[in-house]
Amino acid sequence: MLLGIDIGTSSVKVSVLDTQTFQCIATAAYPDTEAKIVSLQQGWAEQSPDQWWEYTQVAIQRLHASGKYDPQAIEAIGIAYQMHGLVLVDAAQQCIRNSIIWCDSRAVPYGDAAFKALGEKYCLSTLLNSPGNFTASKLAWVKEHEPQVYKRIDKLMLPGDFIAMKLTGTITTTPAALSEGMFWNFKEHGISTVLMEYFGFDPAFIPEVKNVFDDHGRITAAAATALSLKPGIPVTYKAGDQPNNALSLHVMEPGEVAANAGTSGVIYGVTDELAADPLSRINSFAHVNHRSEQQRIGVLLCINGAGITSSWVRSMGAGQTSYADLNRSIEAIPAGSDGLFFLPFGNGAERMLNNQMIGAQLTGLDFNNHTAAHIYRAGLEGVAHAFRYGLEIMQENSIRPTVIRAGHANMFLSDVFASSFVNTTGIPVELYENDGSCGSALGAGIGVGAFTAGEASAYMKPVKRIEVTDAEQYNDYYQVWKQHLNNHINHH
Template sequence: MYLLGLDIGTSSIKVSVVDIATQKRIATAQYPEEETEIKSLKPGWAEQSPADWWTNAIHAILKLKDSGSFNTKDILAIGIAYQMHGLVVVDKDRQVLRDSIIWCDSRAVELGERAFDVIGHEHCLNNMLNSPGNFTASKLAWVKNNEPELYNKIDKIMLPGDFIAMKLTGSIGTSIAALSEGVFWDFRKDGVSKELMEYYGFNEDLIPEVKPLFSVHGTLKVEVAALLGLREGIPVSYKSGDQPNNALSLNVFKPGEVAATAGTSGVIYGVSDDLTCDPQSRVNTFAHVSYSSAQKHTGVLLCINGTGSMYRWAKHNFAPNLSYATLNELAATAPIGSKGLKVLPFGNGAERMLNNKYTGAQLLGIDLNLHTQAEIFRAVQEGIAFSFRYGLDIMRENGMRPKVIRAGMANLFLSDVFAQTFVDVTGIPVELYENDGSVGAALGAGIGAGIFKSAEEAFTQHELIRYLEPKNSEAYESVYAEWKDLLNKAL
């Protein structure tokens, strides 16, 4: 018997089927093969169509079905991971009213900063653990201020995973973790923040029913089951933002454990049992998948917008016909420090760890007689690794001191150059595992449906693939110092 996991990513939809007995993936598919477009109607804006997510999810599941490697009728539950912070709005007929304003959109920064000042820094940080920033609540405020006729038609607001669950089941719901990532949740009062709702003028009826994250969020509709070849009535029993879900997929549940990912965005995510926050809101604290009123486990999240997106840009513009694997091999031929070439990978919207500033991506120190593709692609990977170090130092300021970091063997961690540079420049060993977001979503579904009696039971066969230790930390320290100096000048 099996579990189905969907990962609603920015670049594509990935789906996997996991065997319950072995906890291993037996089939996987992705759609589309090329990265999904991010619509940027103005500088700093970023939108995607929820209808496209649903269409792509259907294609991905049908592609998985066509593999013929399992019986779709043996799938017992569905889990969903999704890109965080996106705003989806629907009317009373559950029709989407506009494209989703997604996570890397910067248009609501000023609104969020004003709310931070008026509601009060102390209250926001103490109760919501974050500045409203450009999170989901502030995105909704932008719609209210700039598209009032559309806003008045809104019946419910959702995050991307809530929307996909609605399309699968017909039910609309949310969770504490989802509301916390939108900065709607008051951790001290264990409820939706009345102060934020009143300040922005939101009606609480806009918030869907709040359900436990590991629970039945609806059952598969007859017509959807028929379309996808699945069993009618199976539950969607797990929904989580991609970064808490990535931590789950790596068996990161306990305080002090830390996960990382380097996909379209880059993230370091550490679990804490304290309701802590960064005074400048450069890193953010949300409810972890294991959060409850009795067990207040939070996830401290460092997000870098321009990681995989920076590497994709470099590939498309400097070597469009080469594969990522070839580029990684090419980067390995260049020396540490890329012969003085430096990259600031911050060209994908305002960066929270840079106090919501936008420097733009920068390629610095180009020597037309010295630098080749090898140095360019190594400098991009080094610049991304340096941005992780910069953010990790902020987390260290806030008491997060990981002894080891777990990551999936995927995306930039497939590159030996990036993986070793990450370890060398942070000084922290990395454990690499096979699981990814879609596998984590499937295992989460098993926990939520009660197929696994506990989270621990879902990871009894979790296997380490590779362990990396620092080798060149001393050589990188001066290179990182030069990079940091360039970043400070850009800021």
């Protein structure tokens, strides 16, 4: 048995995976309502790492209470986590401030200044990104604004490293974690001393670096007691939520691509090239299986306006209609929504549109013809178009998938969205029952040597595969949509 932990922004989810069947046999989460994000000023976002640890303990005890397995049979633990969050501890392994999490934007000026000072060539060829709003820039903000806190730092880490520390008393990190923090030099396969020196960071802040699949420490007697587990279990996997999602969809090799259509949308592709987009519309991080001798880079493109589009349209009807009813209501509406087009960019600045905040827009609205169902269908089609727009950027950066894998969840539960996505992109989709905490349990199994990634993927069968049936017609709609988008950007 393997235990997987997923430290999300809204809750901590945990699962147990049976190594014989590769099936998740129990899952639990805590808290039941969304975890709070502390925002002391506009654009700030923080969470307490100690609270993540409390949630983890409650979630694991809930998991045990399912009675579906023997807690003493757990052999290894894997951890997935919200990416980019800055966690700081003192020499006693105590947290010295809240974590500045991924969606906090206060550090943008520090990243921009570093990009100018270090130069575009250095940043894109060695860090593979602009330092942007990532972890290193967040630490630069702390250094300038909270010198008393900065003085007490013993180690910096990412959210998954912190939970592993609470379990084992050992502090490690990974090339993947350091790459998403902008601390990693891909050319030299080590810490970016140039970036560390530019910001004036002490190299001793960086913990011991181990591979993603490795022994990151053994669970202590105290943690074992708190979690009703046997002491000495190894933590053998730590990865950010997007690379972990890709692992759970067995997206590991060059050309393989995962999609995720939650509140925001993500396209995550793997390449063996040190890929960096000169316009910084995408980000490149070390994938879970990256090694100096075998490069595996995860290229990530985010679409802020995805599932939030359908939840907004639903809320316009005061939220009284279920998604199932909404999805039924649009089946009678023809593809192309009778000439109604939706630009779904109303959830903040879009990186793939060069960080512009262009706002969402409905175009071609006819009061005599269009209904609420038309608006909902146009919204789903607009998100599918946004995914194609993103895939075109990925293709410019040498990622050209022949199939896309996604979880059978969120927007992909809608047949209209799934068929719009496939026909608009011209790429078939395989849908899997997958989950972040199950993915981290799977990672633990690979890390402890219970099975290889290949053996695990051989057991994974898609729930369904959706083929391209009408690419030509959808391409026509996409070209009109793209023209509306370009007009909107030009007039913005």
